[in-house]
Amino acid sequence: MAGRLRAYTRRSIMTGLSGTFRSGDRARQQIALLVFFLLIVGLAIIIPSNATSADQNPIQNSKLSQKGRSLIVQVRTVQEVNLSKLDRRPDFARANHRYLCLQMNPRGGTTIVRICFGGGKRTYRVLGVSRTSETGKVRSSKVIPAEVKKVDGLKLVATFDPRDAGLPPGNYAWRVASHSGSCPQSGPLEKPDEDCVDYFPPKHRAVYDLRPVRAVGCTGGNGEFVTHGPRGRKRVALTFDDGPSDYTPDVLRILKRKKAKATFFMLGQQVSSYPTYARRVLALGHEVANHSYDHPLLPSGSNIRRANRRIIQVTGFRPCLFRPPYGAVSSSLKADVRAARMKVVNWDVDTSDWKLPGAGSIASTIVHQVRPGSIVLMHDGGGPRGGTVDALSSAISGLRDRGYRLVTVSQLLGNRIIYRPVR
Numbered sequence: 001m002a003g004r005l006r007a008y009t010r011r012s013i014m015t016g017l018s019g020t021f022r023s024g025d026r027a028r029q030q031i032a033l034l035v036f037f038l039l040i041v042g043l044a045i046i047i048p049s050n051a052t053s054a055d056q057n058p059i060q061n062s063k064l065s066q067k068g069r070s071l072i073v074q075v076r077t078v079q080e081v082n083l084s085k086l087d088r089r090p091d092f093a094r095a096n097h098r099y100l101c102l103q104m105n106p107r108g109g110t111t112i113v114r115i116c117f118g119g120g121k122r123t124y125r126v127l128g129v130s131r132t133s134e135t136g137k138v139r140s141s142k143v144i145p146a147e148v149k150k151v152d153g154l155k156l157v158a159t160f161d162p163r164d165a166g167l168p169p170g171n172y173a174w175r176v177a178s179h180s181g182s183c184p185q186s187g188p189l190e191k192p193d194e195d196c197v198d199y200f201p202p203k204h205r206a207v208y209d210l211r212p213v214r215a216v217g218c219t220g221g222n223g224e225f226v227t228h229g230p231r232g233r234k235r236v237a238l239t240f241d242d243g244p245s246d247y248t249p250d251v252l253r254i255l256k257r258k259k260a261k262a263t264f265f266m267l268g269q270q271v272s273s274y275p276t277y278a279r280r281v282l283a284l285g286h287e288v289a290n291h292s293y294d295h296p297l298l299p300s301g302s303n304i305r306r307a308n309r310r311i312i313q314v315t316g317f318r319p320c321l322f323r324p325p326y327g328a329v330s331s332s333l334k335a336d337v338r339a340a341r342m343k344v345v346n347w348d349v350d351t352s353d354w355k356l357p358g359a360g361s362i363a364s365t366i367v368h369q370v371r372p373g374s375i376v377l378m379h380d381g382g383g384p385r386g387g388t389v390d391a392l393s394s395a396i397s398g399l400r401d402r403g404y405r406l407v408t409v410s411q412l413l414g415n416r417i418i419y420r421p422v423r
């Protein structure tokens with residue numbers, strides 16, 4: 001093939017060039033032709049060697065690791081990958097789909113979760129996730145948020161929450177699969193995993209133990225005093241004070257149904273009385289914060305620390321937010337809160353739900369007074385809270401209708417939650 005190409009090219013160059021040189025200038029013509037021959041011979045050598053490298057496994061190596069709650073997959077490739085040309089949610093049984101995916105096999109399961117790079121838009125912000133049979137038949141697929149980075153052109157690093165991908169903690173067999181989309185076979189393959197797909201590790205699946213993690217604390221406890229978050233984005237933080245109490249499970253049930261996150265400013269003594277509810281708040285992804293031990297006006301430093309000790313003892317989480325009882329602050333309180341590595345968090349929307357104005361009034365106050373970055377004051381303890389519970393669902397719907405996202409106070413303020421492996 002290369003010989004034929006060379007012969008053909010030489011002939012066409014000679015005929016093509018003969019007219020452009022003057023007949024008397026033979027020496028220069030010969031030198032020029034010699035240079036061209038060398039170029040063509042060089043090309044003929046380069047072309048087949050390129051073809052050889054394309055036959056090699058395009059994945060040089062791959063690695064899995066965990067950081068906090070996130071799973072990180074690193075893939076080093078032989079050539080730079082054009083992410084926009086990859087199928088984010090490919091049909092794995094088809095020969096003409098291009099993909100680069102992490103395959104996770106839960107130990108003892110038959111479903112494979114395939115987490116894939118690429119797609120047309122947002123290639124650096126999302127990953128495709130497909131649940132497939134072992135032969136590649138797609139049972140369901142979706143797109144999850146992720147952070148994708150390309151380092152020095154050849155290394156791809158994707159960071160994502162394994163819970164988003166439907167990967168619970170446990171033991172997995174894994175490898176990274178690459179398919180160029182240029183498989184000579186067409187149509188559904190008998191065994192797509194065996195033909196035309198390159199793997200790393202190439203010969204076997206590696207084992208990874210996805211460890212469970214839990215929230216142990218948060219950043220940003222600098223003593224700052226805030227009543228709201230940044231006004232630039234339509235986010236709002238719902239907060240519940242004076243719990244946990246018998247009303248807390250109702251609040252949690254509605255938040256779960258509405259897929260909304262909130263922040264609970266707990267009293268140390270209530271945490272002692274309702275430890276299960278305090279732990280449930282954290283386990284459901286809400287934020288646990290400090291509201292003093294027993295609700296005195298302007299609590300002392302030791303009262304604040306006592307509440308923190310109890311919250312840590314029961315939930316394992318060290319709060320980085322403190323809300324003063326009655327919202328009352330003094331310079332010594334602020335100093336105590338700073339020393340305990342927390343922020344002082346009040347509010348800019350007061351539902352006055354403790355005055356029992358009724359569910360309609362509470363919901364309407366929230367929906368009409370919230371601005372981007374607002375922190376909303378409510379109560380899940382300290383008195384009858386049926387009105388607050390009844391207002392919650394329609395308040396959340398009303399906020400969403402107006403384009404608001406419900407976040408925890410730490411998310412609103414840009415504090416980071418710190419996660420540690422359980423084992």
Ligand SMILES: [Zn+2]
Nearest residue numbers: 241242325326
């Ligand atoms: Zn209170």
